[in-house]
Amino acid sequence: MSPHAELVSRLRAAWLSGKTRPMEYRLAQLEGLGRFLDEKKQDILEATAADMRKSRPARRLCADLCEDNHPGVATQLYPQRWPQLPPVCPQPPFEVEVSELSICRSELNHTLNNLGAWMKDKHVEKNWATQLDSAFIRKDPYGVVLIIGPWNYPINLLLVPLIGAIAAGNCVVMKPSEITRNVERLVAEMLPRYLDEDCFAVVTAGVEETTRLLENKFDYIFFTGSPSVGRIVMTAAAKHLTPVTLELGGKNPCYVCDSCNVQNMARRVAWGRFFNAGQTCVAPDYVLCSAEMQEKLLPALREAITEFYGPNPQESPDFGRIVGDRQFQRVQALLHSGHTAIGGQTDAEERYIAPTVLVEVQQDDPIMQEEIFGPILPILTVASVDDAIAFINARERPLVLYVFSSRKEVVKRVLERTSSGGFCANDTIMHMTIPSLPFGGIGQSGLGRYHGRSSFETFSHQRSTLLRGAGRETLNTPRYPPYAPHRLPLLRAATETKRQTTCLLL
Ligand code: NAD
Helix, strand or coil: CCCCHHHHHHHHHHHHCCCCCCHHHHHHHHHHHHHHHHHCHHHHHHHHHHHCCCCHHHHHHHHHHHHHHCCCHHHHHCCCCCCCCCCCCCCCHHHHHHHHHHHHHHHHHHHHHHHHHHHCCEECCCCHHHCCCEEEEEEEECCEEEEECCCCCCCHHHHHHHHHHHHCCCEEEEECCCCCHHHHHHHHHHHHHHCCCCCEEECCCCHHHHHHHCCCCCCEEEEECCHHHHHHHHHHHHHCCCCEEEECCCCCEEEECCCCCHHHHHHHHHHHHHHHHHCCCCCCCEEEECHHHHHHHHHHHHHHHHHHHCCCHHHCCCCCCCCCHHHHHHHHHHHHCCEEEECCCEECCCCEECCEEEECCCCCCHHHCCCCCCCEEEEEECCCHHHHHHHHHCCCCCCEEEEECCCHHHHHHHHHHCCCCEEEECCCCHHHHCCCCCECCCHHHEECCECHHHHHHHCEEEEEEEECCCCCHHHHHHHCCCCCHHHHHHHHHHHCCCCCCCCCCC
8 A cells, every 4th residue: 555545545535524615714724824934934944044054164154144134034043943953054034035935925815815706606608508507617626636846945836836725625735845854844844733634734755755655646736846757747647647737947048139228137137047046947047149249248247246246156145055965066067068257166065156157158068958957047149039039949848938128029029939838028037926927837847827816726626517407398308309300400599609790890
């Protein structure tokens, strides 16, 4: 018997009891989740900091710097609750606040504000035969859903899907990433105390145990992670014909047109690329621009990096580190592509890679073969917007496509001639701060969408419902055998949808 089979059947029994269906129950669980975020904020900051910990001298230096820049925060981040860990340097607390806590809170509030409206049955147009009946779409919970999260935003990418799953009335098994082990432990130990433990559970598991967990039959699987593991998850789901959402990664292009405000563009791209040391699925992965624009862009990027992180980013409390040694080795190896125009310094002990810009990068260089997921920005030159479009269309469809241009027709042309999960003009990452914009990939970058109402819909089965009266049987007679051909026109008129004609006079 698969491990966790008992857990899954316990949750299924709770779901079948119907307790997750009333709106009051869902709201109470969501409020519980909100209390977890408020009351455990400090623990979340400590755990994320501990997961990005560095060598002892660097930690001390960084903690001092943090105390200067974020008074009170760094000292609080010393591990009173995590005594087994030495003092830690935080992943920039500002970044944790913005990308983990604030996004979760915003998603939660948006859901609490709208759940009543989202849950309502959606009545639909009817044909003649059903005019006296009631036809609607009921937003039904799937049942027991599995949410598997990655390490790069371990709170956000577990809890934002969870909000949708709770809102839709499901029971949930959560599987956080084992790589960010302090967040994993925090979520496993603390989160269940804020939720109904009959219906919500956290499983801690590495690859082997997750493989066994996936042997169980879930009613929906929501996975965030790499495309290669996404395939494994989808294969396991196929065995039970379980529907999936796959939120995957890839290489997000950023086309920079000759006419744009170079300073603003450089700051917005540098922010998106170097936030969380580049470990962001929606980070701009590479820049496409003309050779002339590259000349203007390099000093502007250098200026933006210095403005953000000072002359030595290694000493900045606002610049993060690579999550683990394996990931550090992988990203460091990508520095050998092209020529280093900015940055390039590394420190293995700290897992530090400086904000780096590479030029003279070729399409077949290693850095163009995989998602970078680190603080490196390659620039490739193209002759025109059409060349950029052809370059983008010759590759896998990305999670997001960025365009910088002050010319509306250029933005429109790229939007109309390409395909990607999302699209954002003249900025990076900001599109995902709007809960009412569905978020998700296409092709290699994913399947399905979430955030706000889309999360609720993702975790809801659209159950087509027709409620008919039991009487008026004579109205049904035309459809019954023995078939009478003269009744066919009547039946057609009652059930067929007619093509609408356009009135030429209007
Ligand atoms: P990953 O695919 O290695 O791991 C994700 C999760 O899958 C983890 O919980 C892990 O334990 C589990 N897992 C790993 N191997 C498994 C296996 N063989 N069988 C079953 N489960 C397995 O991804 P990661 O390294 O944690 O995250 C980085 C990737 O995630 C990047 O590609 C990034 O672009 C992507 N990502 C996408 C989004 C998005 O919203 N589209 C967000 C964040 C990260």
